[in-house]
Amino acid sequence: MKKGMTWLAAMAVCVTLAAPAQAADPIKIGVQGAQSGDLASYGVPSLNAVKIVVDEANAKGGLLGRTIEVVAQDDQCKPEMATNAATKLISDKVDAVVGPICSGPTKASLPMFQEAALIAVSPTATTPGLTEDGKNPLFFRTVANDNAQASLTSDFMLNNLKVKKVAYLHDNGDYGKGFADKNREIMEKGGTETVLFEAVTPDAVDFSAVVRKLRRAKPDIIVFGGYQPVASKLLQQMRRDNLKTPLIGPDGVKDETFLKMTGKDSEGTYASYPKDTSTLPEYKKAREAHIKAFGSEPGFGYYNAYAAAQCLLAAMEKAGSTDTAKIKDVLRENQVDTPLGKLSFNAKGDAAGMGLSIYQVKDGKFVELDHSIVLE
Structure with a gap:
């Protein structure tokens, strides 16, 4: 009898310990773009930017009591590869997406992200129709449209x-x-x-x-x-x-x-x-972080992606949640200091406050x- 009670007590302790561990699963930020192929010079800098922002946040203890994990998917900026990349991000249960970086893949992926109730913040997809007519209410971008x-x-x-x-x-x-x-x-x-x-x-x-x-x-x-x-x-x-x-x-x-x-x-x-903002403290910090991490100057779209990741994490922190509906509301009302300046989003989801x-x-x-x- 005594042995049985000891076993039950041990099981209870295991269950108690397992519950918080499960609740502390990492926050997953998906990154979709051209990470190989002819347009990798666009996509790799964006991936680097998200990694740096996430590393900075994790070094300060993470977000909402959880660590943050980057989940990357390569679509080579090809619409025919984008749906597969988006499917993998959804199956990996990411909490939000930075990307896609090109307009064609973004157009192909957004219906899937919409159905999965996932926010996507693109650093460089510029086709105007992506934010028109309210058909993509969970889409935002940190770049000027065409x-x-x-x-x-x-x-x-x-x-x-x-x-x-x-x-x-x-x-x-x-x-x-x-x-x-x-x-x-x-x-x-x-x-x-x-x-x-x-x-x-x-x-x-x-x-x-x-x-x-x-x-x-x-x-x-x-x-x-x-x-x-x-x-x-x-x-x-x-x-x-x-x-x-x-x-x-x-x-x-x-x-x-x-x-x-x-x-x-x-x-x-x-x-x-985007207008030169190299004198801003956030720009200098982002640039120095890239040079330290990768030994080179940032490439195309780096600062836009850095801003996208900042805006996403700031919205989660202010909302106190990774819930899409809550993040969406905060994104539209929140101003964030980024390498591009003090950035927010208008009613359509387009960037507001940045210069061109x-x-x-x-x-x-x-x-x-x-x-x-x-x-x-």
Whole structure:
């Protein structure tokens, strides 16, 4: 009898100890993006950013009495791989997602995240439709959408460059074509002539046919919609064929890989990108953390992803919960000090409070010009 009581007591102790351990399961933050492939230079910096923010939080004791874990899924910025990546994050029972980073995969993944009641905060997916019509109420982003970027670039072309004839090239993706379409709409209303509007094949090696069309069209500027690998190949071929027309693109063009691939060919290229906030304490802290952890300067989208992770964790802390409904409400009302400035989200889920500027390549570096807007 005495032995039986001892066994029962031991079992009771085990059950008591197991309960808090189960309650203290880690908070899981999913990260979806291109962690390999041609666009890894976009996705890896975002993953690095989330890892750093999570490590900083864990070093201070975690969040809500729990440690935080990063769960990464690679979609290579391909919509056909995105649904599989999203499925894995959902099956891994993540509490929220940073990403996806590209617009096509984001569009493919959001219905799944919506059904699973998961908040997704993208650092770099810019297609306007992702936040329109209230169809993705659990989606937020820490980047300017294509309409905001196109408004800035169009205003710059009309009022600063005074262009009259414009050629538009895009990669036919959600991100690239959306940027080109919106620029064309604004520019034509401003009185410019569209001399060429054409899609290019992202995997193409030879752009000579497009270059010939550009030479015949004689535009004052080329508006390019798409990512840096295509922009790099196109620009190199243009310059090799002695076509010196300037090119302007969205934030996907402002990437160190673009400068490395194009060298002197990139001189004079314009791009929109978040306003330089390198004097802010949060920016300096984020930059130093990356250099310490990875031995290099941060890449494209790093600060946007750092801000996305900060906003998510701050919302969980303020809500006192990982419950999606509670986090959503806090995200919309909370202002967070980030590397991009004091950031919040408007009713649609778009970033509010961050600045957006025009940059130009000068002497092999992107230099911020005195032409910017603040997102509302």
